[in-house]
Amino acid sequence: MTGIEWVGLDADDTLWHSEGHFTDAQVMFCELISPWVTTDVDPAKVLDETERRNLGTFGYGVKAFTLSMLEAAVDVSGGTVPAGVITQLIERGKWMLDHPVELLDGVHETVHALAGCYRLAIITKGDLVHQERKLATSGLADVVHVIEIVSEKDPDVYRRVLARNHIAVEGFVMVGNAVRSDVLPVLAIGGRAVHIPYEQTWSHEVAEHDGTVPTLASIRELPAWLATQR
C-alpha cells in the first residue's frame, strides 16, 4: 500500500459545527409558523421536502435553506404567514451566515500537527461566500495547501479536484462526517476514506458504508490512524 501524501478534510461537521445551526433554525421555523398552520400538516416535514425538491435549483447552503424556509412558510400557512415571520426567517438566515465559526474539539491542534507531516486539502460543498468566510476565520487557512469549494461531492468531482491539484489518488485519504459525500465517492475512485461521525446528520446525507471503512470517534485519533498507513 502506498503511503498517504495528501489528507482531504471535509469542513462542515468535520472541522466546525454546522448541522446544529440548521436543526436549531428548523425548530425556530416550526415555532414561528405553528400559529398560522390550520391543517394537520407537519411543518418540519414540509420544510425538509421543500429543501430536497429545491436542491437541484438552489444547491446547498444557508441561502438555499433560507429560501426554502420562506417557501415552506407560505405553503404550510396556506398563504396566511405574516410579513413579520418572513422578516424573522430572513434574519435567521443572515445570523447563520454571519455567525463565527466554532471548531470541533481537537481540530485546531490536530490540523496544525498534520500540516507538519502531510499536505492538506479542505474539500467542502456549500455556499461559496459563506464557506470562504468560515475558512478565513477558522484559523486553519494558513496551514492548508488546497481549498476546494464544490457544488456537489460525487466521484467525478473528486476526480477533477485531485487532477487539478496534481494529487495521486493512491496517496490520498478523505476524512469527513458524511458517508454519502466524504466516503463512498472517494472509495469509488480508488481512494481511501476515514469516517468521523458527527452528532447529527442531515437526513439527505445519511448513507451506510459496509463496515470496513475506518471510523474514528474524534479527529484527535486521525494522526495515529494515518501513521498506520505508512
Next chain:
Amino acid sequence: MTGIEWVGLDADDTLWHSEGHFTDAQVMFCELISPWVTTDVDPAKVLDETERRNLGTFGYGVKAFTLSMLEAAVDVSGGTVPAGVITQLIERGKWMLDHPVELLDGVHETVHALAGCYRLAIITKGDLVHQERKLATSGLADVVHVIEIVSEKDPDVYRRVLARNHIAVEGFVMVGNAVRSDVLPVLAIGGRAVHIPYEQTWSHEVAEHDGTVPTLASIRELPAWLATQR
C-alpha cells in the same frame, strides 16, 4: 512585450446575458409591490440599497438577489406584503436560476476559435451552483482549460487564481464587461485587460478606466486584438 498565452474570460454579460434578468426582475418587483406601498418611498431604490447592504453577508448571485427582494418587499410595504407576492418573488428567483443560458452574439464561434491558439480561463464570480449550471449548458466548458468561480474579483483573488493555475501574469489578459471587476484589479497586478462593455451595467459595478484600456465593441474583435499582442 511578452506574447499572450492565457486569455481570461469573465462570464456574466461577457459570454452570456445576465444583467437583463436582474433588471427585468427589478421591474417585476416594483410592479408587484406598488399596490402595497403607501409612503413615497422608491421601491427600486430600496431594493438596490438592500442588495448593497447585504453583499457582505449574501455575496453575489440570484439567491442573494432573491433574498434581498424579499427583505425589500417587507420593508417598502411596511409589513403589508401578502404571501402571494412572496411566492411570486421566490418563483422569479427559481426561474432565473433555471433559465437556459443565452450566449452573446459571436461568443460560441470566437471562444472555439481562440481555444486553438490560447489557453482559456473563465473567471467568474457569483453563485457556485448557478455558474456551474450555466457553464455546463453553455457549450463552452469543453474548450476552456480552467474554470474559476470566485466570491470576489480583487487583485488578491486574481493573484491566487493565476498562481494556482501556473499562469504567468506577463502572458495573461483578462477580458470582461466590468471595469471594476475585470479590468482594474488585473491592471493592478501587472496583467493586461480588454474591456467589452455590455448594454447594461449594475450600478455596483460601474467604474471608469483611464481610457488607455483597449475597448472592443464585440468579442468578435478579440482575436484581431490578441494578434497585435504577439
